[in-house]
Amino acid sequence: MMGGDFAPLEAVLGVVSFLKNNPDDFHLVLIGDQVLVQQYLSNQNIDSSNYSILHAEEVILMHEHPTKALKEKPQSSIAKGFNLLASGELDAFVSAGNTGAMMVGALFTIKTIEGVIRPTIGAYIPREDGSLGLLVDVGLNSDCKPENLNQFAILGSLFAEHILGIKTPRVGLVNIGEEEGKGNLLCQSAYPLLKANHLINFIGNIEGRDILMNKADVMVCDGFTGNVLLKMAESVYDIVKKRNIEDDYFNRFNFEMYGGVPVLGVSKPVIIGHGVSKAMAFENMIKISANMLKFSLIKKMQDDIFV
Amino acid sequence: MMGGDFAPLEAVLGVVSFLKNNPDDFHLVLIGDQVLVQQYLSNQNIDSSNYSILHAEEVILMHEHPTKALKEKPQSSIAKGFNLLASGELDAFVSAGNTGAMMVGALFTIKTIEGVIRPTIGAYIPREDGSLGLLVDVGLNSDCKPENLNQFAILGSLFAEHILGIKTPRVGLVNIGEEEGKGNLLCQSAYPLLKANHLINFIGNIEGRDILMNKADVMVCDGFTGNVLLKMAESVYDIVKKRNIEDDYFNRFNFEMYGGVPVLGVSKPVIIGHGVSKAMAFENMIKISANMLKFSLIKKMQDDIFV
Numbered sequence: 001m002m003g004g005d006f007a008p009l010e011a012v013l014g015v016v017s018f019l020k021n022n023p024d025d026f027h028l029v030l031i032g033d034q035v036l037v038q039q040y041l042s043n044q045n046i047d048s049s050n051y052s053i054l055h056a057e058e059v060i061l062m063h064e065h066p067t068k069a070l071k072e073k074p075q076s077s078i079a080k081g082f083n084l085l086a087s088g089e090l091d092a093f094v095s096a097g098n099t100g101a102m103m104v105g106a107l108f109t110i111k112t113i114e115g116v117i118r119p120t121i122g123a124y125i126p127r128e129d130g131s132l133g134l135l136v137d138v139g140l141n142s143d144c145k146p147e148n149l150n151q152f153a154i155l156g157s158l159f160a161e162h163i164l165g166i167k168t169p170r171v172g173l174v175n176i177g178e179e180e181g182k183g184n185l186l187c188q189s190a191y192p193l194l195k196a197n198h199l200i201n202f203i204g205n206i207e208g209r210d211i212l213m214n215k216a217d218v219m220v221c222d223g224f225t226g227n228v229l230l231k232m233a234e235s236v237y238d239i240v241k242k243r244n245i246e247d248d249y250f251n252r253f254n255f256e257m258y259g260g261v262p263v264l265g266v267s268k269p270v271i272i273g274h275g276v277s278k279a280m281a282f283e284n285m286i287k288i289s290a291n292m293l294k295f296s297l298i299k300k301m302q303d304d305i306f307v
Numbered sequence: 308m309m310g311g312d313f314a315p316l317e318a319v320l321g322v323v324s325f326l327k328n329n330p331d332d333f334h335l336v337l338i339g340d341q342v343l344v345q346q347y348l349s350n351q352n353i354d355s356s357n358y359s360i361l362h363a364e365e366v367i368l369m370h371e372h373p374t375k376a377l378k379e380k381p382q383s384s385i386a387k388g389f390n391l392l393a394s395g396e397l398d399a400f401v402s403a404g405n406t407g408a409m410m411v412g413a414l415f416t417i418k419t420i421e422g423v424i425r426p427t428i429g430a431y432i433p434r435e436d437g438s439l440g441l442l443v444d445v446g447l448n449s450d451c452k453p454e455n456l457n458q459f460a461i462l463g464s465l466f467a468e469h470i471l472g473i474k475t476p477r478v479g480l481v482n483i484g485e486e487e488g489k490g491n492l493l494c495q496s497a498y499p500l501l502k503a504n505h506l507i508n509f510i511g512n513i514e515g516r517d518i519l520m521n522k523a524d525v526m527v528c529d530g531f532t533g534n535v536l537l538k539m540a541e542s543v544y545d546i547v548k549k550r551n552i553e554d555d556y557f558n559r560f561n562f563e564m565y566g567g568v569p570v571l572g573v574s575k576p577v578i579i580g581h582g583v584s585k586a587m588a589f590e591n592m593i594k595i596s597a598n599m600l601k602f603s604l605i606k607k608m609q610d611d612i613f614v
Contacts, residue, residue, distance in 0.1 A: 128546050139483055142491035176446055176534040184449035184531045208538025212546060224491045225532055227483040229539060231515025236543055239435050239519060239556065247552055 001032025002059045002077040003097025004277045008032050011096070012040040014282020018290075019046045021283075026290055029090060031056050031077040056080050059097075062275060066100030078102065082109035085268050092289035096260065096273030096282065103140060106263040106270045113298065115305040117145075119265030120152045120223070121272070122159065123230050126252035127214045134160050134169075135211070136264070137223035138230045144222035146189035149173070150197055154304050155264040156218040157200045162295040163262075163288060164217075172206035172216025174225060180204070186222060194220070199304050259284025267298060308339025309366045309384040310404025311584045315339050318403070319347040321589020325597075326353045328590075333597055336397060338363050338384040363387050366404075369582060373407030385409065389416035392575050399596035401567065403580030403589065410447060413570040413577045420605065422612040424452070426572030427459045427530070428579070429466065430537050433559035434521045441467050441476075442518070443571070444530035445537045451529035453496035456480070457504055461611050462571040463525040464507045469602040470569075470595060471524075479513035479523025481532060487511070493529060501527070506611050566591025574605060 001008040015028055027050060030037050034055035041053075056077040060069040070079050078097050082105040084090040095102055103121070112119055122136035136156040141148060153171045160169035173194055175183040180191050182205060194202045206216050211229060221229075237253035259281040260273035269292040271285045292298065308315040322335055334357060337344050341362035348360075363384040367376040377386050385404050389412040391397040402409055410428070419426055429443035443463040448455060460478045467476035480501055482490040487498050489512060501509045513523050518536060528536075544560035566588040567580035576599040578592045599605065 128549070142483060142494075174535060176449060176531055176538075184529075187449075187531075208535035208540075209542040209545075211535075211539050212542050221535075222491075224483055224494075225535060228481060228515035228518075228528075228532060229535060231483075232518050232536060232539065233515075235516040235519050238516075242435070243554055243556060245552055245554055245557075247550055249546065249550060250552075 001030050001037050002056065003095040004273060005275050006278060007096070008037050009040055010278045011282050012037060012044075013279035014277075014286065015051065016041070016044045016046055017279055017283045018286045019050050022290065023047065024050065026293075027051065028286070029054055029084070031081050033057075054080065054084075060101050062098055064098060064101070066098060066104040069098065070101050070104055078105055082106075085270070086110050090268075091293055092269035092271075094260065094271045094273065094282075094285045094289050096275060096277040096285070099272055099275075102270070102272040103263070106266050110270070111267045112265055113267055113302050113305055115302075116151060116155075116265040118148050118151070119263055120148075120155060121261050121263055122156055123226070123255070123261050124258045125211060125219070125233070126249070128212055128249055129214045131214050132164055132258075133214070133217050133219060134164065135219045135221070135226050135230060137221065137226050138261070139223045139227035140263070141223040142227075143224070144186060146186060146193050149186070149190040149220050149222070150193040151265065151305065153194055153197065153200045153202070153218060153220045155301055156220065158297060158300050158304060159262060159264055160217050162297055162300070163291050166217045168201045169217035170203045170215075171200045171218045171220060172203055172210065174208075174211070174219050174221035174229075175205035176207065178205050178207065190220075256281055257284075259288060262288060262292070265301070269293060269298065308337050308344050309363065310402040311580060312582050313585060314403070315344050316347055317585045318589050319344060319351075320586035321584075321593065322358065323348070323351045323353055324586060324590045325593045326357050329597065330354065331357065333600075334358065335593070336361055336391070338387050340364075361387065367408050369405055371405060371408070373405060373411040376405065377408055377411055385412055388412075392577070393417050397575075398600055399576035399578075401578045401580065401589075401592045401596050403567065403582060403584040403592070406579055406582075409577070409579040410570070413573050417577070418574040419572055420574055420609050420612055422609075423458060423462075423572040425455050425458070426570055427455075427462060428568050428570055429463055430533070430562070430568050431565045432518060432526070432540070433556070435519055435556055436521045438521050439471055439565075440518075440521070440524050440526060441471065442526045442528070442533050442537060444528065444533050445568070446530045446534035447570070448530040449534075450531070451493060453493060453500050456493070456497040456527050456529070457500040458572065458612065460501055460504065460507045460509070460525060460527045462608055463527065465604060465607050465611060466569060466571055467524050469604055469607070470598050473524045475508050476524035477510045477522075478507045478525045478527060479510055479517065481515075481518070481526050481528035481536075482512035483514065485512050485514065497527075563588055566595060569595060569599070572608070576600060576605065
């Protein structure tokens, strides 16, 4: 409840909206300042049996050093959330708080899926034709091995299929040439792995100019490349707004509306939200994690990684 | 004369425009189909002592394999150009032909500046405030060592200062975090080299969101990262055009207007133009190479690389 620039109000409003639209399906544990959360909830007409409030007396702030903060603030909402996730008291965890702390928590508090070398973070990419693609990794793994990219492709494909609703998602390798054999050493080695991987629908290399087009649904790259691409795309949106350009497509570059990105490859759903998340983003984040549980996505990932 | 989609007409018009604006400063050798070039020149009122035509009976087409084509077509305009450059009969070489053949020619026909480990290619980046930045490398070196990035910074700074006219250009390392120590292994190792390099004005890391902003004038990265960033930026322009958005800033994403990118680190000025280059682009390409000669840029690079 304490994550994001508008905490806890917008988080509470997101919870309320989710519970109104999904009564009785899930029990939400709201971790944060009990008094504040209770106060914001008091006027809302929702069934109190569908949620409980867990008080957290500390908050990890946006600028704090992730590892240090998690260690020094065990009573923070993020630390508490991950501990409950690790102990099995929670099935999924969602926050728009300190991104670094969320990543560190996901990597070191809960387990990775057996066989996953490195978990990854994907981001939604709005495409020119109105659809959404998934770019993976966008910053969790700045240096990657070919095997990492191959696993990102599997994890991303399952997420794209079951959560984004894309049937047999096309996987593209972000590269600087179209033919096999092109690119840096990582891509040259990853290509044959992806090509031989029968769990995914690999369509070959895609280039920078294809990222915003509906060419591949899951766009695989190392986290360094993915992060600079994503941040440049975010800046395009800022420029569009600054220049008062009103356009349906570029409005979809507002990355806040997508409600957080999943950490893929860990044993429980973890969704990391944007600091500027508002109610709709929080509701979407809860929905994504709920769908990951509903469609047993973690189990599907376990099965596929082990093939 | 035979490079680009509108060859040789637009190349000839670019030459004419350059010679009209810069009479007697340079002698241009026009390499290509003598009959066609002569025909397009016949109506133009320019002093014939300022140019000569060198017939080339072959043309390397856009889709041809660079190395193979250069070998099998020694009478092509690109092969002839590089041979004359290597023998010293030409001082600079400009073409909008097969990009791969231009790169291979620059790398293997003429020498690199002594001390330069790998030459590089930069691209102009239009920034939101109206200025131009230089992104380097954009595809010549898909895998880089820290020493490469450090040299790209030196070469890019000299180009930015003397050709783009930016005084004491600020050098930024494209990275995925602001502080020293962030990023992939390459950036972690390159940062201290750049920091200790007194030939450049290093301002630290820049992120994806800074590329289109006036934060650093010379933005250094490996060629894989630079290429995907550049191609995504190019696709933003395509989308803007397709959606009929009229905006001064995004109009500057028309990468054709900049007239070709320099190969930096080789012993002679080589400018590679866009396939869609028109007369203005050709004129600009000739101007850039002429200014590189006028300001003794190669000599300055030799001096700086050897410090």
